[in-house]
């Protein structure tokens with residue numbers, strides 16, 4: 001088992017073909033089927049889709065922030081449900 005990468009360390013991205021159904025991109029959040037397209041990957045299981053790879057570092061950072069904002073909103077909504085769900089009798 002590998003230890004988690006410290007949150008401040010640089011993550012080296014490698015290029016490799018992706019063969020997967022419903023593979024998600026950790027930068028833009030898209031989910032697609034891939035048959036050998038080149039992905040960015042890292043030892044921490046990170047995946048970057050071909051579109052984000054082409055976008056470049058500055059755009060990748062913008063996309064990461066956008067995805068983080070979506071997840072923050074989803075987390076707030078999920079927490080707002082705690083204690084409010086009345087299941088059928």
Ligand SMILES: [Zn+2]
Pocket residue numbers: 025026027028029030048049050051052053
């Ligand atoms: Zn992407």
